[in-house]
Amino acid sequence: MIVTPGWYMALAAVLFSIGGAGVLVRRNALVMFMSIELMLNSVNLTFVAAGTGLGLIEGQVAALFVIVVAAAEVTIGLAILVAVFRGRATANVDELSSLGG
């Protein structure tokens, strides 16, 4: 069986959906971050697969950018999470709704 870029795309779509469902259904902020990582990396997968399939280097470049930005995002996100946890002793996002209208 030849693995064509379409397979990668399908895998990425599955991963993206799992990540998105995780973000929506889990209440723990840490798990939500992990789900977001899953979504980001599924996108990386599509970049790389498409770049290889089309013979272009830009796919890998974009993936590198995403990795860098994701690392920065996780750093900030975890820092906020730690700060919130210190103050409230919870990581449940449903309890963090004081900005509600």
Next chain:
Amino acid sequence: MIDYLWVLIVLPLLGAAALIVFGKRIGDPWSGRLASALVGTAFLIAAGFTVPLVTGNGHPETVELFSWIPVLGVEVSLLWDPLAALMTLIVTGVGFLIHVYAVGYMHGDERFGRFFGYMNLFIASMLTLVLASNFVVMFVGWELVGLSSYLLISFWFVRPAASAAGKKAFIVNRIGDWGFLVALLLIFAAFGTFEFAAVFAEAPTGLTTGMATAITLLLFLGAVGKSAQIPLYVWLPDAMEGPTPVSALIHAATMVTAGIYMIARTAVLFGLAPATLTVVATVGAATALFAATLAMGQRDIKRVLAYSTISQLGYMVMAVGVTAFTAGMFHLMTHAFFKALLFLGAGAVIHAVAGEQDMSRMGGLRKVMPITFWTMVVAWLAIAGVAPLSGFWSKDEILAAAFAHGGYFVFLWAIGVVAALLTAFYMTRLMILTFGGEERWPDGVEASEAPPILTVPLVILAVLSATAGIFNTPFRLGLEHFLEPSFEGVTQQLPPAGATVVALAALALVVALVGIFWGWARYSRRLPVEEGGFWGAAVEGYRVDDWYGRLVVAPGKAMATWAAEILDGRIIDGVVNGVGGGVKSFGNSLSGTQSGLVRWYGAVMAAGTLGLLLWLLLSGGLF
């Protein structure tokens, strides 16, 4: 030289600016001296400019200063012709004497400098009005006169009566100003220009009688306001709340003459509207008689003179109404002299008896104030129309012209004769109550003659009141000839010729003497009781103010209240608040979506994205 005509306006204007800003620092008496000097200088310059007009080789000159509203072709330009010259000399000449008098009269007043600032502003406004060469500049002067009269009448504004009188003068004048303004718009619609020369040149051919009647009636409404004719005269008696020099300035030399001047200036237009002229003459005659009856019953010396002024203005309006424009201007001039004299003399009397204005508490001042008395005698005889004093000539010329106009106007002439009789009567009453009989002063008053700074202007005005008649007599029409260039193309009503005019003059003289004798017989021995009936009604001005209050002011106030409470309070505020409230409640209903739950936001975002994708897929837009 004539290019510097604007100096006449700028001199008092500078004085006004300086004295309103620095009046307190310049103080008493230097601000008064400065103001007087500026007006006096303006008078001398005006006299210099007048020389070429008198010697006969001068002709009307237009001085263009600058362009103001190019779109409408409005220029700020001044006109120097005999009519403007006459008015300028009266305004600055009599104005100067009143300024000098006021230096003495206002001595010790807290706001002495400010007072002279306003006085100079008044002179500058009036000169703008009379020197204007188009309707717009004239209107500017017209409005400035209204403003400065308001400032001067309510000068002692801490007295509620004074501030109310100032407002009344301003508001009543606004009614007239409205007429003037609408007339201006009609003139522009008809001629496309505001320049006097162009309008008057085109009017005889380019104006329908209907349009001319509309324009002149509206102009006349303006004159009715400024010159205090029925029905807008009510502001003038109340304006006596101002300091006495103000009364002299406003009622003798300046403001009230503006209406007469304006009609004389637009004589060409009035000549094209016979219907308007009939209205003008009728209003003038009615005012002359009506105000004379009111003057008979007043106890306040200044109110007698106020109603007398209205009555005399009625004569002038009647004169222009029978197209005797020169006669009207002539009476304007003589009246400026003797009425200024009467007001200033009354001011000296009021000073002498410690501010008392009720004539029933004066009396016997003849002995203590000889100069004031004798100058007032001259004014009394002049206004009563005793030959050969100035008032005789000017009033007789008006009456003779009305008589000569014929038909209906003979009836107006008869009204004028009756008013002349009453004039002689009420002036005699004023003189006897004030100067004759025994002393009835308030307790503790030591009356004495006024200081020279008050009496010198009185004496000068007395000389002018006595002799000004020689400018224009039936035997030598000097003023008539002088004003000819200003009334070019205007048909004027001249007094009848020959024996008729002599008979009319003799009749006028007899009427004046009868009036004086009547007053003498009634008041010289003992004071009759004047209460109730006619006298009570006259003191209250026939309750005209009450009627105006009920018929005009009350409905106006009711309408304003309705507009404020219903129209603005309910309808307009209702719309504004309704829109605001609607937006707010709509926002409130949506605020529930902002739950603060991150997962909810995420779900909505995801659902939106999915929805969009689905829509694009189904519509085939994506691939």
